[in-house]
Amino acid sequence: MCLGVVGQIVQVDGMVALVDFWGVKKRIRLDLVDEPVQPGDYVLNHVGFAIKRIPDEEVAATLAFYEELIQAEDLMAQDVRTDLQAAG
Template sequence: MCLSIPSKIKSINSEMNTCVVDTMGVERSASLDLIDQDVVVGDYVLIHIGFAMNKIDEEDAFESLKVYKEIIDKMDELDKQQAIVESENCPSR
């Protein structure tokens, strides 16, 4: 299962219509081709298969990130490793 975790826009490349986002400390590139809202550095977006799909309110992003952190804190090490393996197999690359 692939989850869309709130990601903060760190930079935007207008020429390529891409952005670099921070997802819980991991930076990655995402396309802005499918988002129908204007975004700026500092906005939170939901990424799916390498595309920013929605801009979300900062308060909602913080609440979601809080829940994700609570889930991660309750996982044992084996579950954490399995989640990483599964996330690497999401059809996004």
């Protein structure tokens, strides 16, 4: 029940939008969404209401966040390799 589901807006009709959830289309209320939406936008949905428009740049920010954590790992691995070589 508490799932936040991402879908893409197909059509907007007043306070209701038709949203595509990877093939399944559902009507979703727009009363709670944080900013105006239009067809093509991605929205986070919960119990039949859109609760957040997801801007492209914020998707990019999330992916960059993963990279930052992974990058730190690569650097560490490099450190370890260098240390091992020095020791060896």
